[in-house]
Amino acid sequence: MALNPNNQQQADKRIIGFDCEFVEPPPERYVQSECPVCLQIIREPHQVTCCGKKFCKTCIEHIKSTKKTCPTCNEEEFSSFADKSSKQLLYSLKVRCSHQKDGCEWTGELRQLDGHLNTDPQPEKQLDGCQFVEIDCIYKCGNQQQRRYIQNHQIKDCPKRPFGCEHCHDYKSTYDDVTNNHWPVCGSFPVPCPNQCGSTIQRQNIDSHVADECPLTTINCDFHHIGCAVKLPRQDMPEHLRENLLTHISLLASSHAKQQAETTQQREEITKQQDKITSLEAENRILKTKINELEPMQQLLKTAPLIVNSRPLGPLEPPVLTMTNFQQHKRDDDQWYSPPVYTHYQGYKICLRVDANGCNTGKGTHVSVYVCFMRGEFDDSLKWLFRGAISYQILDQVDGKGHKTGTDTYDDKIPDKYCTRVTEGERSKNGWGNSKFIAHTELEPKYLQNDTLLFQINKVVLK
Numbered sequence: 001m002a003l004n005p006n007n008q009q010q011a012d013k014r015i016i017g018f019d020c021e022f023v024e025p026p027p028e029r030y031v032q033s034e035c036p037v038c039l040q041i042i043r044e045p046h047q048v049t050c051c052g053k054k055f056c057k058t059c060i061e062h063i064k065s066t067k068k069t070c071p072t073c074n075e076e077e078f079s080s081f082a083d084k085s086s087k088q089l090l091y092s093l094k095v096r097c098s099h100q101k102d103g104c105e106w107t108g109e110l111r112q113l114d115g116h117l118n119t120d121p122q123p124e125k126q127l128d129g130c131q132f133v134e135i136d137c138i139y140k141c142g143n144q145q146q147r148r149y150i151q152n153h154q155i156k157d158c159p160k161r162p163f164g165c166e167h168c169h170d171y172k173s174t175y176d177d178v179t180n181n182h183w184p185v186c187g188s189f190p191v192p193c194p195n196q197c198g199s200t201i202q203r204q205n206i207d208s209h210v211a212d213e214c215p216l217t218t219i220n221c222d223f224h225h226i227g228c229a230v231k232l233p234r235q236d237m238p239e240h241l242r243e244n245l246l247t248h249i250s251l252l253a254s255s256h257a258k259q260q261a262e263t264t265q266q267r268e269e270i271t272k273q274q275d276k277i278t279s280l281e282a283e284n285r286i287l288k289t290k291i292n293e294l295e296p297m298q299q300l301l302k303t304a305p306l307i308v309n310s311r312p313l314g315p316l317e318p319p320v321l322t323m324t325n326f327q328q329h330k331r332d333d334d335q336w337y338s339p340p341v342y343t344h345y346q347g348y349k350i351c352l353r354v355d356a357n358g359c360n361t362g363k364g365t366h367v368s369v370y371v372c373f374m375r376g377e378f379d380d381s382l383k384w385l386f387r388g389a390i391s392y393q394i395l396d397q398v399d400g401k402g403h404k405t406g407t408d409t410y411d412d413k414i415p416d417k418y419c420t421r422v423t424e425g426e427r428s429k430n431g432w433g434n435s436k437f438i439a440h441t442e443l444e445p446k447y448l449q450n451d452t453l454l455f456q457i458n459k460v461v462l463k
Protein backbone atom coordinates (compact mmCIF):
# COMPACT_ATOMS: atom_id res chain seq x y z
CA MET A 1 0.00 0.00 0.00
CA ALA A 2 1.35 3.39 -1.01
CA LEU A 3 0.99 5.70 1.91
CA ASN A 4 1.65 9.28 1.39
CA PRO A 5 1.93 10.78 4.86
CA ASN A 6 3.49 14.06 3.67
CA ASN A 7 0.48 14.71 1.50
CA GLN A 8 -2.13 13.67 4.00
CA GLN A 9 -0.58 14.92 7.18
CA GLN A 10 -1.90 18.16 8.47
CA ALA A 11 -0.46 20.37 11.18
CA ASP A 12 -3.01 19.31 13.78
CA LYS A 13 -3.91 15.89 12.50
CA ARG A 14 -1.26 13.27 11.88
CA ILE A 15 -2.04 10.10 9.97
CA ILE A 16 -2.06 7.44 12.63
CA GLY A 17 -3.21 3.83 12.63
CA PHE A 18 -6.14 2.22 10.84
CA ASP A 19 -9.50 2.92 12.52
CA CYS A 20 -11.31 -0.35 11.78
CA GLU A 21 -12.09 -3.81 13.08
CA PHE A 22 -10.86 -7.25 12.02
CA VAL A 23 -13.41 -9.60 10.54
CA GLU A 24 -11.88 -12.35 12.73
CA PRO A 25 -9.51 -11.74 15.68
CA PRO A 26 -5.87 -11.83 14.47
CA PRO A 27 -3.54 -14.60 15.70
CA GLU A 28 -2.06 -12.70 18.69
CA ARG A 29 0.99 -15.01 18.98
CA TYR A 30 2.37 -13.89 15.66
CA VAL A 31 1.54 -10.30 15.49
CA GLN A 32 0.90 -7.30 17.70
CA SER A 33 -1.87 -5.52 15.78
CA GLU A 34 -2.56 -2.49 17.99
CA CYS A 35 -0.28 0.56 18.23
CA PRO A 36 0.38 1.45 21.93
CA VAL A 37 0.32 5.19 21.01
CA CYS A 38 -2.79 5.68 18.88
CA LEU A 39 -4.59 2.49 20.01
CA GLN A 40 -5.51 1.69 16.40
CA ILE A 41 -4.37 -1.03 14.00
CA ILE A 42 -0.71 -0.33 13.25
CA ARG A 43 0.10 1.45 10.00
CA GLU A 44 3.61 0.80 8.59
CA PRO A 45 4.81 -1.26 11.63
CA HIS A 46 8.14 -0.12 13.17
CA GLN A 47 9.79 -2.10 15.98
CA VAL A 48 11.78 -0.47 18.82
CA THR A 49 15.18 -1.81 19.95
CA CYS A 50 14.43 -1.49 23.68
CA CYS A 51 11.40 -3.69 24.36
CA GLY A 52 10.66 -5.04 20.85
CA LYS A 53 7.13 -3.42 20.68
CA LYS A 54 5.68 -2.30 17.37
CA PHE A 55 4.24 1.12 16.58
CA CYS A 56 2.88 2.99 13.62
CA LYS A 57 5.81 4.56 11.79
CA THR A 58 4.44 8.09 12.32
CA CYS A 59 3.57 7.48 15.97
CA ILE A 60 7.08 6.32 16.99
CA GLU A 61 8.81 8.95 14.87
CA HIS A 62 6.77 11.61 16.58
CA ILE A 63 7.88 10.19 19.96
CA LYS A 64 11.54 10.24 18.86
CA SER A 65 11.33 13.78 17.48
CA THR A 66 9.94 15.08 20.78
CA LYS A 67 12.77 13.23 22.71
CA LYS A 68 10.41 11.20 24.84
CA THR A 69 11.21 7.82 26.33
CA CYS A 70 9.78 4.54 24.93
CA PRO A 71 6.00 4.61 25.56
CA THR A 72 5.97 1.01 26.76
CA CYS A 73 9.26 0.48 28.74
CA ASN A 74 10.35 4.09 29.41
CA GLU A 75 13.89 3.37 28.06
CA GLU A 76 15.58 6.65 27.09
CA GLU A 77 17.99 5.23 24.54
CA PHE A 78 16.28 3.33 21.77
CA SER A 79 15.93 3.24 18.00
CA SER A 80 13.34 1.83 15.64
CA PHE A 81 13.25 0.02 12.28
CA ALA A 82 10.62 -1.05 9.72
CA ASP A 83 9.17 -4.48 10.46
CA LYS A 84 8.47 -5.76 6.96
CA SER A 85 7.34 -9.26 7.89
CA SER A 86 4.82 -7.97 10.45
CA LYS A 87 3.49 -5.57 7.86
CA GLN A 88 3.15 -8.41 5.37
CA LEU A 89 1.12 -10.49 7.83
CA LEU A 90 -0.94 -7.60 9.27
CA TYR A 91 -1.89 -6.05 5.90
CA SER A 92 -3.25 -9.42 4.67
CA LEU A 93 -5.76 -9.67 7.52
CA LYS A 94 -9.42 -9.11 6.66
CA VAL A 95 -11.07 -5.98 8.08
CA ARG A 96 -14.45 -4.34 8.01
CA CYS A 97 -14.92 -0.78 6.67
CA SER A 98 -14.30 2.06 9.16
CA HIS A 99 -17.91 3.13 8.43
CA GLN A 100 -19.41 -0.21 9.33
CA LYS A 101 -21.45 1.50 12.05
CA ASP A 102 -22.87 3.95 9.43
CA GLY A 103 -23.99 1.04 7.29
CA CYS A 104 -21.08 0.12 4.99
CA GLU A 105 -20.86 -3.62 4.51
CA TRP A 106 -17.47 -3.65 2.79
CA THR A 107 -14.83 -6.10 3.97
CA GLY A 108 -11.36 -6.68 2.54
CA GLU A 109 -7.63 -6.95 3.31
CA LEU A 110 -6.25 -4.15 5.47
CA ARG A 111 -4.00 -3.10 2.57
CA GLN A 112 -7.17 -2.35 0.54
CA LEU A 113 -8.88 -0.19 3.17
CA ASP A 114 -7.38 3.19 2.13
CA GLY A 115 -8.35 2.47 -1.48
CA HIS A 116 -11.92 1.67 -0.40
CA LEU A 117 -12.18 4.81 1.76
CA ASN A 118 -10.74 7.03 -1.03
CA THR A 119 -10.84 10.02 1.35
CA ASP A 120 -9.10 12.57 -0.88
CA PRO A 121 -10.19 11.51 -4.35
CA GLN A 122 -9.03 12.77 -7.73
CA PRO A 123 -11.99 14.67 -9.31
CA GLU A 124 -12.63 11.95 -11.91
CA LYS A 125 -12.64 9.25 -9.14
CA GLN A 126 -14.72 11.35 -6.76
CA LEU A 127 -17.61 8.87 -6.59
CA ASP A 128 -15.46 5.69 -6.28
CA GLY A 129 -15.24 3.90 -2.91
CA CYS A 130 -17.00 4.03 0.45
CA GLN A 131 -20.30 5.91 0.21
CA PHE A 132 -20.15 6.91 3.87
CA VAL A 133 -16.86 8.84 3.75
CA GLU A 134 -17.19 12.61 4.00
CA ILE A 135 -15.42 14.24 1.07
CA ASP A 136 -14.85 17.83 -0.12
CA CYS A 137 -17.15 19.45 -2.71
CA ILE A 138 -15.31 19.73 -6.04
CA TYR A 139 -16.28 23.41 -6.33
CA LYS A 140 -14.29 24.15 -3.14
CA CYS A 141 -17.29 25.74 -1.40
CA GLY A 142 -15.94 24.48 1.96
CA ASN A 143 -18.70 21.88 2.33
CA GLN A 144 -18.10 18.24 3.17
CA GLN A 145 -20.72 15.60 2.52
CA GLN A 146 -20.86 11.81 2.63
CA ARG A 147 -19.96 10.49 -0.80
CA ARG A 148 -23.54 9.27 -1.30
CA TYR A 149 -24.82 12.88 -0.92
CA ILE A 150 -22.00 14.83 -2.59
CA GLN A 151 -23.44 14.71 -6.09
CA ASN A 152 -26.80 16.02 -4.93
CA HIS A 153 -25.00 18.88 -3.17
CA GLN A 154 -22.88 19.68 -6.19
CA ILE A 155 -25.85 19.65 -8.58
CA LYS A 156 -28.52 21.25 -6.43
CA ASP A 157 -27.17 22.96 -3.34
CA CYS A 158 -23.59 24.12 -3.83
CA PRO A 159 -23.46 27.96 -3.90
CA LYS A 160 -20.35 27.74 -6.08
CA ARG A 161 -21.80 25.37 -8.71
CA PRO A 162 -21.74 26.59 -12.32
CA PHE A 163 -24.98 28.42 -13.01
CA GLY A 164 -26.47 30.35 -15.94
CA CYS A 165 -29.21 32.99 -15.69
CA GLU A 166 -32.40 31.28 -16.84
CA HIS A 167 -34.07 34.64 -17.54
CA CYS A 168 -31.68 36.24 -20.01
CA HIS A 169 -29.93 32.96 -20.99
CA ASP A 170 -26.87 35.08 -21.37
CA TYR A 171 -25.10 35.50 -18.04
CA LYS A 172 -23.12 32.49 -16.79
CA SER A 173 -21.20 32.26 -13.50
CA THR A 174 -21.69 30.52 -10.13
CA TYR A 175 -25.07 30.11 -8.47
CA ASP A 176 -24.01 32.53 -5.74
CA ASP A 177 -22.93 35.27 -8.17
CA VAL A 178 -25.91 34.91 -10.51
CA THR A 179 -28.52 35.02 -7.77
CA ASN A 180 -26.90 37.65 -5.55
CA ASN A 181 -25.21 39.96 -8.04
CA HIS A 182 -26.78 39.39 -11.46
CA TRP A 183 -30.46 38.92 -10.73
CA PRO A 184 -30.87 42.33 -9.05
CA VAL A 185 -29.80 43.97 -12.34
CA CYS A 186 -30.81 41.42 -15.01
CA GLY A 187 -33.14 43.12 -17.52
CA SER A 188 -35.04 39.87 -18.11
CA PHE A 189 -35.60 39.15 -14.43
CA PRO A 190 -39.32 39.02 -13.62
CA VAL A 191 -40.41 41.72 -11.17
CA PRO A 192 -43.87 42.64 -9.90
CA CYS A 193 -45.62 45.70 -11.38
CA PRO A 194 -44.97 48.77 -9.17
CA ASN A 195 -48.68 49.58 -9.39
CA GLN A 196 -49.34 46.20 -7.80
CA CYS A 197 -51.68 45.19 -10.59
CA GLY A 198 -50.60 41.58 -10.04
CA SER A 199 -48.59 41.26 -13.25
CA THR A 200 -45.02 40.07 -13.23
CA ILE A 201 -43.01 41.67 -16.00
CA GLN A 202 -39.41 41.50 -17.17
CA ARG A 203 -37.53 44.35 -15.51
CA GLN A 204 -36.72 45.97 -18.88
CA ASN A 205 -40.42 46.12 -19.83
CA ILE A 206 -41.73 47.70 -16.63
CA ASP A 207 -41.80 51.26 -18.03
CA SER A 208 -43.74 50.34 -21.16
CA HIS A 209 -46.10 48.18 -19.12
CA VAL A 210 -46.90 51.08 -16.79
CA ALA A 211 -47.17 53.57 -19.66
CA ASP A 212 -49.17 51.50 -22.12
CA GLU A 213 -50.76 48.48 -20.47
CA CYS A 214 -51.11 48.46 -16.71
CA PRO A 215 -54.81 48.63 -15.78
CA LEU A 216 -53.93 50.55 -12.60
CA THR A 217 -51.99 53.40 -14.25
CA THR A 218 -53.86 56.71 -13.96
CA ILE A 219 -54.49 58.15 -17.44
CA ASN A 220 -56.22 61.18 -18.96
CA CYS A 221 -59.63 60.82 -20.59
CA ASP A 222 -59.38 60.51 -24.41
CA PHE A 223 -61.26 63.81 -24.59
CA HIS A 224 -58.71 65.59 -22.38
CA HIS A 225 -57.61 67.92 -25.22
CA ILE A 226 -61.14 69.27 -25.69
CA GLY A 227 -61.84 69.85 -22.04
CA CYS A 228 -62.61 66.63 -20.09
CA ALA A 229 -60.37 66.86 -17.01
CA VAL A 230 -61.13 63.37 -15.71
CA LYS A 231 -58.16 61.16 -14.75
CA LEU A 232 -58.79 57.52 -13.87
CA PRO A 233 -57.01 54.16 -13.66
CA ARG A 234 -56.88 52.71 -17.17
CA GLN A 235 -59.24 49.89 -16.20
CA ASP A 236 -61.98 52.38 -15.24
CA MET A 237 -61.75 54.48 -18.41
CA PRO A 238 -64.13 52.40 -20.60
CA GLU A 239 -66.86 52.87 -18.03
CA HIS A 240 -66.21 56.62 -17.90
CA LEU A 241 -66.44 56.81 -21.69
CA ARG A 242 -69.70 54.82 -21.70
CA GLU A 243 -71.31 56.89 -18.98
CA ASN A 244 -70.23 60.29 -20.30
CA LEU A 245 -71.05 59.82 -23.95
CA LEU A 246 -73.30 62.90 -24.08
CA THR A 247 -70.86 65.10 -22.17
CA HIS A 248 -68.08 64.14 -24.56
CA ILE A 249 -70.27 64.73 -27.63
CA SER A 250 -71.17 68.20 -26.42
CA LEU A 251 -67.50 68.93 -25.73
CA LEU A 252 -66.73 67.80 -29.28
CA ALA A 253 -69.49 70.01 -30.67
CA SER A 254 -68.33 73.13 -28.85
CA SER A 255 -64.72 72.46 -29.76
CA HIS A 256 -65.78 72.12 -33.40
CA ALA A 257 -67.73 75.38 -33.25
CA LYS A 258 -64.79 77.14 -31.67
CA GLN A 259 -62.48 75.87 -34.40
CA GLN A 260 -64.88 77.06 -37.06
CA ALA A 261 -65.06 80.49 -35.46
CA GLU A 262 -61.29 80.63 -35.39
CA THR A 263 -61.13 79.63 -39.04
CA THR A 264 -63.63 82.35 -39.98
CA GLN A 265 -61.68 84.90 -37.99
CA GLN A 266 -58.48 83.84 -39.70
CA ARG A 267 -60.14 84.16 -43.10
CA GLU A 268 -61.35 87.67 -42.23
CA GLU A 269 -57.87 88.55 -41.08
CA ILE A 270 -56.47 87.35 -44.40
CA THR A 271 -59.02 89.41 -46.35
CA LYS A 272 -58.14 92.47 -44.26
CA GLN A 273 -54.45 91.97 -44.95
CA GLN A 274 -55.13 91.58 -48.67
CA ASP A 275 -57.15 94.82 -48.68
CA LYS A 276 -54.32 96.56 -46.89
CA ILE A 277 -51.87 95.29 -49.51
CA THR A 278 -54.14 96.51 -52.32
CA SER A 279 -54.45 99.97 -50.80
CA LEU A 280 -50.71 100.15 -50.13
CA GLU A 281 -50.09 99.25 -53.76
CA ALA A 282 -52.44 102.02 -54.86
CA GLU A 283 -50.66 104.48 -52.57
CA ASN A 284 -47.38 103.33 -53.96
CA ARG A 285 -48.57 103.98 -57.53
CA ILE A 286 -49.70 107.49 -56.56
CA LEU A 287 -46.37 108.18 -54.89
CA LYS A 288 -44.51 106.99 -57.98
CA THR A 289 -46.59 109.33 -60.15
CA LYS A 290 -45.83 112.21 -57.80
CA ILE A 291 -42.15 111.37 -57.91
CA ASN A 292 -42.28 111.39 -61.71
CA GLU A 293 -44.00 114.78 -61.62
CA LEU A 294 -41.35 116.11 -59.30
CA GLU A 295 -38.54 114.97 -61.60
CA PRO A 296 -38.49 118.21 -63.75
CA MET A 297 -38.51 120.36 -60.62
CA GLN A 298 -35.53 118.48 -59.33
CA GLN A 299 -33.77 119.12 -62.63
CA LEU A 300 -34.59 122.82 -62.24
CA LEU A 301 -33.30 122.82 -58.68
CA LYS A 302 -30.04 121.38 -59.91
CA THR A 303 -29.52 124.32 -62.23
CA ALA A 304 -30.43 127.04 -59.68
CA PRO A 305 -28.27 128.89 -57.14
CA LEU A 306 -29.24 127.63 -53.78
CA ILE A 307 -29.21 130.73 -51.70
CA VAL A 308 -32.10 133.14 -52.18
CA ASN A 309 -32.37 136.16 -49.85
CA SER A 310 -29.57 134.56 -47.81
CA ARG A 311 -31.79 131.53 -47.15
CA PRO A 312 -30.41 128.14 -48.27
CA LEU A 313 -32.91 126.36 -50.49
CA GLY A 314 -31.63 122.86 -50.01
CA PRO A 315 -28.64 120.62 -49.74
CA LEU A 316 -27.41 121.11 -53.31
CA GLU A 317 -24.40 123.25 -54.22
CA PRO A 318 -24.99 125.97 -56.85
CA PRO A 319 -23.96 124.52 -60.22
CA VAL A 320 -20.44 125.16 -61.46
CA LEU A 321 -20.44 126.81 -64.88
CA THR A 322 -17.56 125.36 -66.84
CA MET A 323 -16.15 127.49 -69.67
CA THR A 324 -13.43 125.96 -71.83
CA ASN A 325 -11.35 127.22 -74.79
CA PHE A 326 -10.39 130.50 -73.09
CA GLN A 327 -7.47 131.25 -75.45
CA GLN A 328 -9.58 130.68 -78.57
CA HIS A 329 -12.29 133.07 -77.27
CA LYS A 330 -9.65 135.57 -76.27
CA ARG A 331 -8.14 135.50 -79.79
CA ASP A 332 -11.57 135.68 -81.44
CA ASP A 333 -12.50 138.57 -79.11
CA ASP A 334 -16.10 137.31 -79.04
CA GLN A 335 -19.01 137.22 -76.60
CA TRP A 336 -18.91 133.94 -74.70
CA TYR A 337 -21.98 132.68 -72.82
CA SER A 338 -22.18 130.28 -69.88
CA PRO A 339 -24.79 127.50 -69.56
CA PRO A 340 -28.10 128.89 -68.18
CA VAL A 341 -29.22 128.68 -64.53
CA TYR A 342 -32.32 129.65 -62.63
CA THR A 343 -31.91 132.14 -59.78
CA HIS A 344 -34.10 129.90 -57.60
CA TYR A 345 -36.96 127.41 -57.83
CA GLN A 346 -39.36 128.81 -60.46
CA GLY A 347 -37.10 131.88 -60.66
CA TYR A 348 -35.36 134.03 -63.28
CA LYS A 349 -33.39 132.30 -66.04
CA ILE A 350 -29.99 133.90 -66.41
CA CYS A 351 -26.48 133.25 -67.77
CA LEU A 352 -23.09 134.90 -67.68
CA ARG A 353 -21.55 136.68 -70.64
CA VAL A 354 -17.80 136.41 -70.41
CA ASP A 355 -15.58 138.49 -72.70
CA ALA A 356 -12.24 136.71 -72.62
CA ASN A 357 -10.40 139.60 -74.19
CA GLY A 358 -12.35 142.22 -72.25
CA CYS A 359 -14.91 144.86 -73.23
CA ASN A 360 -15.04 148.66 -72.94
CA THR A 361 -12.58 149.72 -70.24
CA GLY A 362 -11.22 146.22 -69.86
CA LYS A 363 -10.48 145.68 -73.52
CA GLY A 364 -7.23 143.74 -74.04
CA THR A 365 -6.32 143.74 -70.33
CA HIS A 366 -9.17 142.15 -68.40
CA VAL A 367 -11.83 139.47 -68.52
CA SER A 368 -15.26 141.18 -68.44
CA VAL A 369 -18.27 139.43 -66.80
CA TYR A 370 -21.93 140.43 -67.24
CA VAL A 371 -25.24 138.88 -66.14
CA CYS A 372 -27.73 138.45 -68.97
CA PHE A 373 -31.46 137.69 -68.47
CA MET A 374 -32.90 134.90 -70.62
CA ARG A 375 -36.34 133.91 -71.80
CA GLY A 376 -37.48 131.64 -68.91
CA GLU A 377 -40.24 129.18 -68.18
CA PHE A 378 -41.64 131.09 -65.19
CA ASP A 379 -41.36 134.66 -66.57
CA ASP A 380 -45.16 135.14 -66.54
CA SER A 381 -45.37 134.83 -62.79
CA LEU A 382 -42.26 136.85 -61.99
CA LYS A 383 -41.91 140.49 -61.15
CA TRP A 384 -40.36 142.73 -63.80
CA LEU A 385 -38.17 144.74 -63.85
CA PHE A 386 -35.83 142.54 -61.84
CA ARG A 387 -34.93 144.17 -58.52
CA GLY A 388 -32.28 142.83 -56.19
CA ALA A 389 -28.67 141.70 -56.38
CA ILE A 390 -26.87 138.85 -58.12
CA SER A 391 -23.45 137.64 -56.97
CA TYR A 392 -21.13 135.50 -59.08
CA GLN A 393 -17.60 134.29 -58.60
CA ILE A 394 -14.71 132.91 -60.58
CA LEU A 395 -13.42 129.82 -58.79
CA ASP A 396 -9.90 129.36 -57.47
CA GLN A 397 -8.92 126.03 -59.05
CA VAL A 398 -5.69 125.59 -57.04
CA ASP A 399 -6.83 125.36 -53.42
CA GLY A 400 -10.40 126.77 -53.50
CA LYS A 401 -9.53 129.58 -51.05
CA GLY A 402 -9.31 132.56 -53.35
CA HIS A 403 -12.62 132.73 -55.23
CA LYS A 404 -13.04 136.26 -56.66
CA THR A 405 -16.58 137.61 -56.30
CA GLY A 406 -18.57 140.31 -58.06
CA THR A 407 -22.03 141.59 -57.12
CA ASP A 408 -24.37 143.47 -59.41
CA THR A 409 -27.15 145.50 -57.82
CA TYR A 410 -30.36 146.07 -59.73
CA ASP A 411 -32.05 149.16 -58.40
CA ASP A 412 -33.86 152.20 -59.82
CA LYS A 413 -30.59 153.76 -60.91
CA ILE A 414 -29.73 151.22 -63.61
CA PRO A 415 -31.21 151.39 -67.09
CA ASP A 416 -34.25 149.18 -67.68
CA LYS A 417 -32.64 147.31 -70.59
CA TYR A 418 -30.38 145.45 -68.19
CA CYS A 419 -33.22 144.05 -66.08
CA THR A 420 -36.24 143.74 -68.32
CA ARG A 421 -38.10 140.61 -69.43
CA VAL A 422 -36.71 139.05 -72.62
CA THR A 423 -39.37 138.88 -75.31
CA GLU A 424 -37.21 138.60 -78.45
CA GLY A 425 -34.58 135.93 -78.97
CA GLU A 426 -33.22 133.57 -76.37
CA ARG A 427 -31.35 136.08 -74.23
CA SER A 428 -30.91 139.78 -73.69
CA LYS A 429 -28.25 141.51 -75.79
CA ASN A 430 -27.48 143.65 -72.78
CA GLY A 431 -25.61 142.45 -69.74
CA TRP A 432 -24.98 144.30 -66.48
CA GLY A 433 -21.68 143.60 -64.84
CA ASN A 434 -17.99 144.43 -64.53
CA SER A 435 -15.75 145.20 -67.50
CA LYS A 436 -12.64 144.87 -65.36
CA PHE A 437 -13.77 141.81 -63.38
CA ILE A 438 -10.31 140.23 -63.40
CA ALA A 439 -7.04 141.24 -65.07
CA HIS A 440 -5.42 138.82 -67.53
CA THR A 441 -2.31 138.91 -65.38
CA GLU A 442 -4.27 137.60 -62.40
CA LEU A 443 -5.65 134.55 -64.20
CA GLU A 444 -2.77 132.10 -63.88
CA PRO A 445 -2.33 129.86 -62.09
CA LYS A 446 -5.38 130.13 -59.82
CA TYR A 447 -8.28 130.86 -62.16
CA LEU A 448 -7.15 129.52 -65.54
CA GLN A 449 -6.39 125.81 -65.66
CA ASN A 450 -6.38 123.62 -68.75
CA ASP A 451 -7.64 126.55 -70.80
CA THR A 452 -10.79 126.55 -68.61
CA LEU A 453 -12.49 129.11 -66.34
CA LEU A 454 -15.03 128.01 -63.66
CA PHE A 455 -17.86 130.34 -62.58
CA GLN A 456 -20.65 130.04 -60.07
CA ILE A 457 -23.73 132.20 -59.46
CA ASN A 458 -23.63 131.81 -55.71
CA LYS A 459 -26.12 134.31 -54.29
CA VAL A 460 -29.30 135.99 -55.44
CA VAL A 461 -31.14 138.61 -53.39
CA LEU A 462 -34.69 139.46 -54.43
CA LYS A 463 -36.37 142.78 -53.61
Ligand SMILES: [Zn+2]
Pocket (backbone or CB within 6 Å): 016, 017, 035, 036, 037, 038, 039, 040, 042, 043, 055, 056, 059
Ligand atom coordinates in the same frame (compact mmCIF):
# COMPACT_ATOMS: atom_id res chain seq x y z
ZN1 LIG B 1 -0.10 4.37 16.18
Ligand SMILES: [Zn+2]
Pocket (backbone or CB within 6 Å): 048, 050, 051, 052, 053, 070, 071, 072, 073, 074, 075, 078
Ligand atom coordinates in the same frame (compact mmCIF):
# COMPACT_ATOMS: atom_id res chain seq x y z
ZN1 LIG C 1 10.48 -0.09 25.00
Ligand SMILES: [Zn+2]
Pocket (backbone or CB within 6 Å): 097, 098, 099, 100, 104, 105, 106, 116, 130, 131, 132
Ligand atom coordinates in the same frame (compact mmCIF):
# COMPACT_ATOMS: atom_id res chain seq x y z
ZN1 LIG D 1 -17.03 1.74 3.59
Ligand SMILES: [Zn+2]
Pocket (backbone or CB within 6 Å): 137, 138, 139, 140, 141, 142, 143, 153, 154, 157, 158, 159, 160
Ligand atom coordinates in the same frame (compact mmCIF):
# COMPACT_ATOMS: atom_id res chain seq x y z
ZN1 LIG E 1 -20.14 22.63 -2.76
Ligand SMILES: [Zn+2]
Pocket (backbone or CB within 6 Å): 165, 166, 167, 168, 169, 170, 171, 182, 186, 187, 188, 189
Ligand atom coordinates in the same frame (compact mmCIF):
# COMPACT_ATOMS: atom_id res chain seq x y z
ZN1 LIG F 1 -30.00 37.30 -16.52
Ligand SMILES: [Zn+2]
Pocket (backbone or CB within 6 Å): 193, 194, 195, 196, 197, 198, 199, 209, 210, 214, 215, 216
Ligand atom coordinates in the same frame (compact mmCIF):
# COMPACT_ATOMS: atom_id res chain seq x y z
ZN1 LIG G 1 -49.31 46.77 -13.71
Ligand SMILES: [Zn+2]
Pocket (backbone or CB within 6 Å): 221, 222, 223, 224, 228, 229, 230, 240, 244, 248
Ligand atom coordinates in the same frame (compact mmCIF):
# COMPACT_ATOMS: atom_id res chain seq x y z
ZN1 LIG H 1 -63.93 62.15 -20.19
